[in-house]
Amino acid sequence: MMKMKITLVLLAAGALCAVQQAQAHHAFAAEYDVAKPVTLSGTLTRMEWVNPHGWIYMDTKEPDGTVKHWTVETSGPSQMSRRGLKKTDFVDGMSLQVKGYQGIKDQSLANGRTLVLTDGRSFYIGSVGGPNDGADK
Amino acid sequence: MTEVAFPSYRPFMKYSRHRHAAAAVVLVAASLLSGCAAPAPEQAPAPAAPPFRPVASIREVMNSVIDPSVDEVWNAVKSVVDDGRLTEHTPVKDEDWAEVRRHALIVSEAANLLLMHDRPVAPPGAPSLAPGVELTPEEIRSLIDKNPDGWNFYVQEFQDSLKPALAAIDAKNAQALFDAGEKIDTTCENCHSTFWYPKAVASSR
Numbered sequence: 001m002m003k004m005k006i007t008l009v010l011l012a013a014g015a016l017c018a019v020q021q022a023q024a025h026h027a028f029a030a031e032y033d034v035a036k037p038v039t040l041s042g043t044l045t046r047m048e049w050v051n052p053h054g055w056i057y058m059d060t061k062e063p064d065g066t067v068k069h070w071t072v073e074t075s076g077p078s079q080m081s082r083r084g085l086k087k088t089d090f091v092d093g094m095s096l097q098v099k100g101y102q103g104i105k106d107q108s109l110a111n112g113r114t115l116v117l118t119d120g121r122s123f124y125i126g127s128v129g130g131p132n133d134g135a136d137k
Numbered sequence: 138m139t140e141v142a143f144p145s146y147r148p149f150m151k152y153s154r155h156r157h158a159a160a161a162v163v164l165v166a167a168s169l170l171s172g173c174a175a176p177a178p179e180q181a182p183a184p185a186a187p188p189f190r191p192v193a194s195i196r197e198v199m200n201s202v203i204d205p206s207v208d209e210v211w212n213a214v215k216s217v218v219d220d221g222r223l224t225e226h227t228p229v230k231d232e233d234w235a236e237v238r239r240h241a242l243i244v245s246e247a248a249n250l251l252l253m254h255d256r257p258v259a260p261p262g263a264p265s266l267a268p269g270v271e272l273t274p275e276e277i278r279s280l281i282d283k284n285p286d287g288w289n290f291y292v293q294e295f296q297d298s299l300k301p302a303l304a305a306i307d308a309k310n311a312q313a314l315f316d317a318g319e320k321i322d323t324t325c326e327n328c329h330s331t332f333w334y335p336k337a338v339a340s341s342r
Contacts, residue, residue, distance in 0.1 A: 025204070025325055027334035030267030050215035051318030052325070078319040090218045128326055129337060 025052075028129040032111040036102040040070055040110065044094045049077045049087040053127060056090075056098065056112060072098050072112040074125040085115070085123040094118065099135070100126075191256040196263065196274070198256070202247045207321065209240035210302055214315040227311035237314070238306045241299055248296035252289060271334045280332050291328035298324040 042060035054074040059067050074080060077087070097116040103109030113126040113135035124136045193201065213233075215226050228234045250256065258281070259274035272280070281288045298321045305313035330337075 025329060026267060027270050027329075027337035029270045029337045030334070044218070047218040048215060049217070051211040051315065052322035076319050076322055078316065087216045087218070087223065090223075092218050092221045129330065129334075 028111065028127060028131070031103060031105075031109075032101040032130075033104050034101055034131045034133075038098075038100055038102050038110055040072070040098045040100070042070070042096070044090060044092060044096055045069070046092070047087070047090040049090075051078075052076050054080065054125075056096075056115075058096065058098065068108060070098075070108055070110055071106075072100060072110045073127060074112045074115075075127050080123065080125055083123050084121075085125070089117060089121075098125075101131070187253075189253050189255070191250075191253055194257045194259045194263075194274075195251060195277075196259040198247060198250050202250070203244055206240040206243040206247070207325075210237060210244065210299075210314075210321070211318050213237040214311045214318075228306075228309070234306055234309055238303065241303050241306060245296055245299040245303070248292050248299075251292045254285070267334075270337045272332075272336070277332055280335075284331075287331065288328075291324070291331060295321070295324040295328060 040058060040060050042058045044056065044058050046055075046057035048055040054077050056070075056072040056074060058070050058072065060070060062068050095118050098110065098112045099114040099116075100110045100112040103111075111127060111130065113124065113130065113133065115123045115125045117123075126135055212226075213228055217224050217226065228237050257274070258277045263274055265271050265273045265276075298317075302314055302317040302321065305311075305317055
């Protein structure tokens with residue numbers, strides 16, 4: 001019985017990931033709200049360095065002390081590589097800051113524009129079609 | 138033995154050639170004249186309509202055939218940071234490579250489905266998936282009809298973008314397959330930003 005519950009949880013988690021990645025080809029403005037910029041400071045729980053878009057999973061602490069799980073879409077890994085970011089820059093549990101825009105339907109989804117690492121390095125991680133906010137300069 | 142001379146031989150041949158040439162001219166002229174006089178041949182029948190019978194709309198082909206399979210191509214090679222380590226995911230066994238090749242072929246051939254002009258953009262009455270940002274099916278159809286060459290170009294560009302992926306798969310070169318992924322995405326975006334959400338692209342510039 002316990003084994004079945006674990007399997008169901010894993011299936012549900014897998015389905016969630018699949019849904020998020022399947023949404024990747026809509027227009028930026030169809031998924032993300034440019035009127036809702038967010039700055040997320042927290043801890044990396046998972047990172048997927050994958051085409052066509054990378055995914056950062058991070059936890060932030062809410063004002064009431066609860067932990068919120070965020071899924072952040074990034075640009076493609078080759079684009080991030082060309083800007084100097086490497087997959088080995090990501091370490092499970094590391095602190096990081098992401099600036100971006102919140103999802104329209106999914107409030108725990110964001111489109112990352114800028115990633116700041118604890119060593120002070122900053123990278124543009126925005127997807128094609130995002131707002132002209134100067135983050136790529 | 139008396140030697141017989143044939144003095145008339147050469148003139149005869151010359152005369153014969155002239156006669157044949159004249160006959161040929163007469164025949165050609167006659168056939169041309171008879172051709173002019175004959176009723177115009179019936180026009181060749183119009184080519185039969187292609188035997189294609191679209192069942193799904195473009196939107197359904199994208200969601201049911203192309204998207205799931207191209208995700209398999211993209212996800213075949215990836216790196217994941219989780220549980221305190223970086224894990225590389227690549228096809229390993231022959232069966233793994235065969236599976237990702239199967240999906241790359243599905244996508245490549247499904248591109249041809251998008252070139253069938255009579256295929257509707259979406260099921261009847263289907264709305265825009267993001268009103269105000271993404272066009273309605275009717276607006277998309279209008280854009281395709283105004284620019285069929287552009288539509289064909291972008292679809293074939295997308296189809297061509299799978300070739301490096303297929304070559305990488307055949308060479309069992311995971312890094313090349315990973316690198317091919319960006320071009321596939323670019324060709325998706327080129328078409329989408331032209332025919333699906335051109336307004337959204339214009340507003341982001």
